[in-house]
Each structure stands twice: as structure tokens, then as C-alpha cells.
Amino acid sequence: MPHSPTVSITEFAVADRDAGPYGIAAGPDGALWFTLVHHGRIGRITRDGDHTSYRLASASGGPSVIAAGPDGALWFTEFRGHRIGRVSTAGDVTAFPLPTPDAGPFGITPGPDGALWFTEAGADRIGRITTDGQVTEFPLPVTGAFPSAIAAGPDDRLWFTMNQADAIGAIEGDGTVTVHTLPTPGAAPVGITAGADGALWFVEIGAGRIGRITPGDRIDEFALPDPAARPHAIATGPDGNCWFTEWGANRVGRITADGRVDEHDLPSPSSEPHGIALGPDGALWTALETGAIARLAVK
Template sequence: MKRSLTLAATMLGLALLSGCQSNQGTTPPPTGNSNTVSATQPLGGSLTVSVPRAITPNIGSGELRVAGLTSRSAKLEVTQAPSSLSISAGAAVALNTGELSLPFTYTGTAKNGDVVRLSVTADGKTGNVEVPVMNFGTLPISAAGLSAQYHAASLRFTASRQALFASTLSGNAVERLNLVQFDPSSSAFSLVPFGISNSAEAITSQTQTPDGKLWVTVRGMTAKGSYLVSRDSGGSTQTYWADAAGDTVNNLNNLSDGKLWFTQSTKDAIKSLNPASGTVTPYAVSEQADSLIAAPDGKLYYAAFYARPAIVQLDPATGSSKSFDVGEANRSLPIGLKAAPDGSIWFIEARGGTVWKLDQTTGTQTQFPLPQGARPSEITFGPDGQVWVSDATNALLYTTFTTSNGQKTVYGLNAQTASSTPDGPNALATAPDGKIWYVAAGQLVRQQ
């Protein structure tokens, strides 16, 4: 039997509001973005319904959005839901996009993979939508000297499946000078020191080499400049100067050749360190290099911007490079590079608020659909290639979902935060077991 939730909405002023768009920032959204997160279900004519959020039981609220209405009411029905999940409707809200928001709340439990099916009747037409259930659990990040609102800039996993967090540069001295380690077997956090004594300095990136050593780049604040530090399993550390006086090094990667590769901010250079000899070798780039990553094809990729925005492939064996122009000259800002399981390179165009896939074998670039107003910050992938995108500005995650009829849609998930102030998702990553992890408001948030 259907559970009927009738939502009567007073649409006073909707006609006036429908011609207005909310201010989404100084950068206009790129052509092709829709006003909703998910693909819309046509109800007939111009009438459509969509679901901007997945159901996350410990969040407890969601909504449908109906566009193209001429009437003043709509009816929401729950046609299928787990018996353990109770759903009820709230008051409908007219949005300045011209849409009608039909909010609902839910209590109880449901498991990952469950689907809630809803139908909306409006203007004499009915459409159906499917809403996936996605569960995340939270755990406060706590260790000696950490603030209650610990902010993570990155998350990496060691060969032994320990999680290592690096702080943002705005963290306190303890946070900036140490990594934070999380042991999943004991759910305990601890500090990993690197012998950094200057409280003004900061770890900027991290990696682990096949010999088990942990490595970090450090923003140095002395005349000798920035440097790298290695730490072995016994806790012994060794410093390697990066020939970067008065500059910052970042984006640390290790390759099968045994070298450590990193970027240097203002010198427009990528550098490699040979740990055996201590030799630092620079590779000049034509534009500032950022977001350096090592891809499965054995190549390095980085983002170049300013006059000629591009994703650049660097062959570490020869030093030769190949450039793929992206975005708009003198405007676009590609960041956040990530290699997908299929080897393609994904990146964020920060000024446009878009996410793109680059097939480096053909040069083809494909845009990943995101809502108007999205501000993507990081990308990761599930074990099946499922795309996850964080939006720290709007405290959201976006991910793909395939409905029973084979339609692929993009849903948003409210980030789990301990306060009403948006803080995260940050340090988005895929754990060794394929689950999605991130940090928000001083909490580690893990997919269940």
C-alpha cells in the first residue's frame, strides 16, 4: 500500500521568483549545468521532478524539487521504502530558482544499497524517482595537541592500511609539524612526528615509499628554505634540502625509479630527489605547476594555469612532456588532479565549478554533471569506478547512482558535521577496502 504524504504549497510570489537566480559567486556557472543535482524525471510538458540528496539515515532529511508547476500544490507518495525507515513530509518551500521544494524527514535505519522509491503528482501528472541509501559514520579526531575542529588537507593510506592525515597550513603548531595516524583496528588516533622543531614551519604533502619509509615535504622558514624529511619504521628521520630558499615545496609523489617528485611554487619547476645521493634535479615548466600526481601509466601529470591552462604529461624517464589545453586561456584554473582506475585523468576547473575527465590517449575531455552553484574541491573513485566529488563550500558530496531503468544520475549527500557551520568534506579519499572517507568539522567520516 502507498503511504500518501500530501504537500499543499502556497505559491505566492513564485511567478516573480521564477525569473530570478540566486547569486552563486563571482564566477558564472558554465553552460550545460542544470539547476538540480540529479537527472530530472519528466512528468509531461515542462514539468520535471528531481531529488537533490541521497538518503543518509543519520542526516534525517531530504527533499524533492519540482519545476514547471502551474498549480499550487503537489502530492508526494512513498511507494517503496525499508520497513525500518519511517518517512514524513514537511512544509513545501518555493525556491528562487522557480522550483518547488518538497522536503521530507526520515527516522530509523537502512543499509547501503537500499532504495526508496517516491512518486510526485502535480498538474495531473505523475513521475517516479529512486533515492539511494548511503550510510556514513563519524568519529572525533582526537590526539594530544589537536584542536577540536581539526582541519585535514590530505589523507593517505599506508601499506599496512593505516590512515595518515596532514593538516591545513592554518592548523596549530602540533597539527602543522606532525601527521595524524588513525589505526582502523583500534579506532585510535596518534601523532607521527618528523623531528621538525621550528614552530613556524609546516608539512605540505606526504607519501610512503616501497621500503616503508614515510616522506613529507616541509615549508621551511630558515635561510636554507624548504625541504623533505623521511621517517623509517623505527622513527628515525633524515632531512633532504630541496634547493628551495624562500619558497614552498608540495605535491610529493614517489615513482618506481626510487625518486621523489614534487613541485616548487614560485620557481615554476618540478623537481626530483634521488634519496641515495641526495641529488635534486629541476625540470622547468612554462607555467606554474600544481596538483602533481603519478598515474598508473608511469607518467607524471600536473596542472598548468595562467596564460595557457593545461594538463601536462611528464615522462620521468626522458623529461619530455605533452600538453592538453583545457578551459579558457587567461582564466581557467585546473586543480585537484586524480587518476581514475581506468587510467584517465580527472581534474577540477575551480573558476567554473566543474569537473572534467581527460582521456590522455585521445585528448577527449568530458564534463561530469554537477549542480549550478557547485564548488568542487576533491575527487576520488570507488572500487567500481564510481565517481565521488567533494564540495567543501556547500558541505556536500556528489556521487553517481544508476536507477533500476539504467539511468545514471548524480546525487548529493550532506556532509556529516558536528555544527551548523559548513566545514568539509576535506581530505576525500578511498580506503583500501573501497569505502569513502573524509574529514569534516574535526571528525573522521567513513562510509559504512
């Protein structure tokens, strides 16, 4: 049986408590980049905690999820501004408005085709944007689905959560969508990531579970010790297991391939952990909505 890891946690204050650090991703420059959802800024933090941030055109655009693109820049969604943004590692920002009004872009990930793929939570669509800003949108076969997070799978499809439809979707490069309904009603999946085992792992914020789906369509669900933990985001860690944030319980958890769960309390109470990412230093980094970034060194 895998041993429980030893985790050392350091928190770095990066903004006012109302700024809302939310999404986080490793950049090509060795730093971590994060969104400040309530202040309309993109932040950057080094391993030592040195940080800065860059102002977007609108303070109310709601930058949400961020991902490293294939062009050496960071790409992010603006949920309230209905734009896709790009920031270079020098801090130069470009914004691309979406064709569909009130699209509500949320999740974003690099695809196997060299483009960025994103969800449109307000429009029930999956979008694709090239690095020069060309946008294509694909409608989902389900209305009111609220597509949320998205990740590239091992099968060259993009896999995404359908928060209000209690389902996981997969989209091919030509826009063909397959929908997998989850066994648990009210699961409300949000975060999703490609696991080291060739499956997609996701969190069920409404049911307090972690789910796993294979490209062959097998679904497993694992209950967390605290059903009210509100798991939010998930990423593959340095140990090959999946690590996730518990927004409602102020913890970060780890789940092994066989469903064993370990949980680790964050030092600051009620810190509201959201996005989580594996850093270039081999640590896990998570954005705390109360104004900090936490680094979790795993041994």
C-alpha cells in the same frame, strides 16, 4: 545506469580546530596518515579512530599532501618550509630541503621509476626525489602556473594540475613536459587522480566542475550541481568511480565514467573537507580542516 551508493559517514576528532587536517593517504601499516598543516605534525589514525601524531622540526612548515612511498614510509610536502619530508611507520621523521628557494612543494606521488615526484607551486617546477633524498628539478614551460596536485598516469608519465594556468601538464621521466589548456577559463584545477577507466580525473575548484583527460589528450568537463562547491581533491573509490571533496559545500561527491554525480553531506557543518583517499579497509577517508577525519563506508 549505476545506482546511487549508500554511504555511512563516521567522523573522528583528531586535533584542535586550528590544527588543519589537510592531506591524507593510506599507509602500508593498515592505517591512514594525514598532515596537520597548521601545527607542523603528521598524524596517524586506525579504522577504529585511534590516533596519534608526530611533531616535525618546524611547526610552521605547512605539511600539505602525503603519499605512501615505495620504501614502506610516508612522504609529504612542506609548502612553507620548502622541504620534502619522510616519516616511517614508527614515527621517525626525516626532512630534505629543496635546492630552489621558496619552491613551495605541494603535491606528491610515487612514480613508476621508484622515486617520488612532487610539484613546486612557488617555482613552476616539477621535482623528483629518490628514497635516499637525491633531488632533481625540472622547469615548466609556463610561468606563474602554480603546479598543484600530481598523479602517476597509465602511460608512465606524471600528470599534474596547473592551477593558475588553467591547464593539465604531463611530464616524462627525462623532464619533457606537455601542457593541455582546459576549455574553461578560470577552471583553476587542483586535485588529480588516475581513474579506473585509464584516464586522469581532476577537479576544477574555480569553475565547480570535474574534468577528465585521456593520455590521448581528449578533455571532458562535467558541471557540478552547485557551481560554488569548490571541489578540492579527488581519488578513485572502491566502486571504480572517482570521489571528490567539495570544500565550499561541506560534501563528498562521486562521479561515474559517464559524468553522473551523486553528493553526500558531511555530518558536521562547515567542516572544510580537503584530502581524500581510499583506505585499506575499502572505505573513503577524508581530512576535515576543522579538526577531524571522516570515514565513508560505501555500499
